[in-house]
Amino acid sequence: MTSAxxxxxxxxxxxxxxxxxxxxxxxxxxxxxxxxxxxxxxxTFVAFVLTELxxxxxxxxxxxxxxxADPAAVRAFREHYGLDKPLPVQYALYLxxxxxxxLGQSEQxxxxxxxxxxxxxxxxAELAVTSILIAFVLGITLGVVxxxxxxxxxxxxxxxxxxxxxxxxxxxxxxxxxxxxxxxxGWVPGSGRLDPGVLPAPHVTGLYTVDALLxxxxxxxxxxxxxxxxxxxxxxxxxxxLLTRFTRSAVLEVINNDYVQAARAKGLPERTIVxxxxxxxxxxxxxxxxxxxxxxxxxxxxxxxxxxxWPGIGQYAFHSATTLDLPxxxxxxxxxxxxxxxxxxxxxxxxxxxxxxxxxx
Amino acid sequence: MVAAxxxxxxxxxxxxxxxxxxxxxxxxxxxxxxxxxxxDKSFDMKTADPxxxxxxxGGIVAKALYSTLLTFKGSDSATPVPAVASSYTxxxxxxxxxxxxxxxxxxxxxxPLTSADVVFSFNRLINIxxxxxxxxxxxxxxxxxxxxxxxxxxxxxPAIPFIIPNPALGIVNxxxxxxxxxxxxxxxxxxxxxxxxxxxTSAGSGAxxxxxxxxxxxxxxxxxxSYWGPKPFYNTVVVRNIQAPAQLIDIQKGSNEIALxxxxxxxxxxxxxxxxxxxxPGPNVFxxxxxxxxKISSTTPNKHFQNAIRYGLDYASIVQLAGAxxxxxxxxxxxxxxxxxxxxxxxxxxxTKAKAELAASGIANPTVxxxxxxxxxxxxxxxxxxxxxxxxxxxxxxxxxxxTGSPISTALADYRAGTEQLGLWLWGPDYPxxxxxxxxxxxxxxGLRAGWAAGADPSLEALxxxxxxTTDNATRKQLYQQIQTKLNTEGPFFPLIQPGQVVVATKxxxxxxxxPTWTLDVSGAGG
Numbered sequence: 001m002t003s004a005x006x007x008x009x010x011x012x013x014x015x016x017x018x019x020x021x022x023x024x025x026x027x028x029x030x031x032x033x034x035x036x037x038x039x040x041x042x043x044t045f046v047a048f049v050l051t052e053l054x055x056x057x058x059x060x061x062x063x064x065x066x067x068x069a070d071p072a073a074v075r076a077f078r079e080h081y082g083l084d085k086p087l088p089v090q091y092a093l094y095l096x097x098x099x100x101x102x103l104g105q106s107e108q109x110x111x112x113x114x115x116x117x118x119x120x121x122x123x124x125a126e127l128a129v130t131s132i133l134i135a136f137v138l139g140i141t142l143g144v145v146x147x148x149x150x151x152x153x154x155x156x157x158x159x160x161x162x163x164x165x166x167x168x169x170x171x172x173x174x175x176x177x178x179x180x181x182x183x184x185x186g187w188v189p190g191s192g193r194l195d196p197g198v199l200p201a202p203h204v205t206g207l208y209t210v211d212a213l214l215x216x217x218x219x220x221x222x223x224x225x226x227x228x229x230x231x232x233x234x235x236x237x238x239x240x241x242l243l244t245r246f247t248r249s250a251v252l253e254v255i256n257n258d259y260v261q262a263a264r265a266k267g268l269p270e271r272t273i274v275x276x277x278x279x280x281x282x283x284x285x286x287x288x289x290x291x292x293x294x295x296x297x298x299x300x301x302x303x304x305x306x307x308x309x310w311p312g313i314g315q316y317a318f319h320s321a322t323t324l325d326l327p328x329x330x331x332x333x334x335x336x337x338x339x340x341x342x343x344x345x346x347x348x349x350x351x352x353x354x355x356x357x358x359x360x361x
Numbered sequence: 362m363v364a365a366x367x368x369x370x371x372x373x374x375x376x377x378x379x380x381x382x383x384x385x386x387x388x389x390x391x392x393x394x395x396x397x398x399x400x401d402k403s404f405d406m407k408t409a410d411p412x413x414x415x416x417x418x419g420g421i422v423a424k425a426l427y428s429t430l431l432t433f434k435g436s437d438s439a440t441p442v443p444a445v446a447s448s449y450t451x452x453x454x455x456x457x458x459x460x461x462x463x464x465x466x467x468x469x470x471x472x473p474l475t476s477a478d479v480v481f482s483f484n485r486l487i488n489i490x491x492x493x494x495x496x497x498x499x500x501x502x503x504x505x506x507x508x509x510x511x512x513x514x515x516x517x518x519p520a521i522p523f524i525i526p527n528p529a530l531g532i533v534n535x536x537x538x539x540x541x542x543x544x545x546x547x548x549x550x551x552x553x554x555x556x557x558x559x560x561x562t563s564a565g566s567g568a569x570x571x572x573x574x575x576x577x578x579x580x581x582x583x584x585x586x587s588y589w590g591p592k593p594f595y596n597t598v599v600v601r602n603i604q605a606p607a608q609l610i611d612i613q614k615g616s617n618e619i620a621l622x623x624x625x626x627x628x629x630x631x632x633x634x635x636x637x638x639x640x641x642p643g644p645n646v647f648x649x650x651x652x653x654x655x656k657i658s659s660t661t662p663n664k665h666f667q668n669a670i671r672y673g674l675d676y677a678s679i680v681q682l683a684g685a686x687x688x689x690x691x692x693x694x695x696x697x698x699x700x701x702x703x704x705x706x707x708x709x710x711x712x713t714k715a716k717a718e719l720a721a722s723g724i725a726n727p728t729v730x731x732x733x734x735x736x737x738x739x740x741x742x743x744x745x746x747x748x749x750x751x752x753x754x755x756x757x758x759x760x761x762x763x764x765t766g767s768p769i770s771t772a773l774a775d776y777r778a779g780t781e782q783l784g785l786w787l788w789g790p791d792y793p794x795x796x797x798x799x800x801x802x803x804x805x806x807x808g809l810r811a812g813w814a815a816g817a818d819p820s821l822e823a824l825x826x827x828x829x830x831t832t833d834n835a836t837r838k839q840l841y842q843q844i845q846t847k848l849n850t851e852g853p854f855f856p857l858i859q860p861g862q863v864v865v866a867t868k869x870x871x872x873x874x875x876x877p878t879w880t881l882d883v884s885g886a887g888g
Binding site for chain 1: 397399407408413415490491492493494495498550551556557572573575576577578579581597599601602603604606607610611613614615736768769770771773774775777788789791806
């Protein structure tokens, strides 16, 4: 939408056509949407079959040691969650409800899975987005610096740092970070999304920082930011290392290309050359890795969430799996599938933005 | 160049804003002072509805929100004392219990608490058919007048006074709960809709009311101004979902805090300077069994083989493995309950005797599978580690043990189906009375899991029936000790340990006492 129409008028000017999405782009969108539906269907089927294949019983996993011996309690549980019906009927019913947006009721929380996801996904999203922003800013910056100063001391030091980021187990790093920055130095608060007893701002997005900002509750915003920074940094450590290495490699691929030499010959400042000519050309592989890193962070935060008592989708998935909470497992599986498809979609679109050759193709 | 600098300027502004915002927070623990109690607990929370909860964390919350007819004081669980009921009487056959209610108790909204509320709450518990419904199995509830409640049990039930203090029998405001979809009628398992309401708003007469509730992050409680009992010291209580490693850091850093999930090993790393560390033996009994069902194994029902296990286990080293506070449990009834065996009655390791028993069994080089929940750790003890210990002990006797542990969700199914050859499990008390341990007898809940069918030991079963219906405590004590002595010689169970129950509190907190029925009574904590 590069139309030059003024803000006051949405009418296209005579002689200029409003630019609609191109047909190939619409086809691309359609393909992605179809993939999303098919993949979602496949995921529900696989998750359903696998959960049924596990030699366990949801009633045994959820009812207490006495209740499981009470046929009335077991029957009530099975009836309530539809487990008394044949498997194909259970699956068909699930799909029928899914079409209307009903993901079923969690056997653990006793709430609709949709309600659970609407609570847990924003918590993880807040963590993941902050983490990936830290990772992008630091990773790309350090990668560029390492490439520009290749084989010098700075590069060697950054290589060690990035290797450290990739090699350190996240759960260990989380515990060490909590010990050092909370316990020893007292720079950040401990676990949780807010200080004990502080209530979040009224729910709008579920992102505590954004909701606090919208409500003008700056004390809550402050607490939320303080609680966010450490787990987000821990989660970012791996991706900082990864993006540093990828950026360095991608920048080195193009830094001596002819057009870069030409830019230098024209007398452009080195910073402009690196930022405008080198980095842009190096971006596609970085976007690919960054997209996957974001999807991984959105769906793989269970250890960090556990250590920092962060009530996100990772903990929810873990508890659902350990208690054979089928509706919740299906809900989480669908969420993961959607995240990967949406992230890949945006990565594909971003390719076109940064590389005109791909757009034309 | 201006355009190139813009991102740098924007980034600088954002960083400055972040620093300013985080700086004005004044530290992470500022709100924990001034009569705020923070309790760290690894959540198994499902609901704040008292008639549906039967989890450890749910018990802490329900105890704070809802009053019960009777209660226990502090860590005691041997003597039920009046709460909402000012007194009670029991019929000589232990079938009819009559409770006289106090008339000065009001719910948090000011409504007086009457016998109708008790009847509604108890019938709702029964008809919801949830995890705690078994507590009132075979019991009918009636109210002859506004201040009297009568419980009538089909069979003699001397355990009722010990069951009544359970937070699941917390009394709800029947008018409020009914107005929000609650029902106590048969079919409540399908028609009761009050859980969502009770997860947002409490409807009780306990020391606290519910401020916010989350099954995954924290539960906030605020003091109930209409509370009929002594005003709690802490006007705000926050129960947080924190895993043990973080609890260890928090408790050393924080103020006015209690940590409930530290292992004995973790607790032993804490200095006594600014913390109180309590590690009394807990009520959980870890035990091993050898399946008595010949269809499951031709080896494990052999009495000599079972004796070989009994005398081959190195109980002392298992206690050592369990860490501070752990004791060997002489019988299946834990040491703090009526009828527990004295420590002197505990089975001791005798390797020579064990080998002789194995030889007498006539089974050469036996190999058996040991089932256990491989991903489960309780009281700091990993069942996988414990299983390895058992394996090593029995190898010395000449018994080869294959460890066939699996995640608890699948291991439970095998255990409950009675298909494990050897099983390593635990029994946590549902209520603090030895009647809860009759499940180990033939034909009963745990007995069947060990392949011990009804009729397998008629004399022991007769003793069980007698103990379950006897009302005199001295006689009950004697009967339960007799039962356990027989179990220790003839039964397929090998009681191992009662692990230490670790409660750590900062120095300023008083009354942080562990109670088997509700874990922690936050209203009893002081500063």
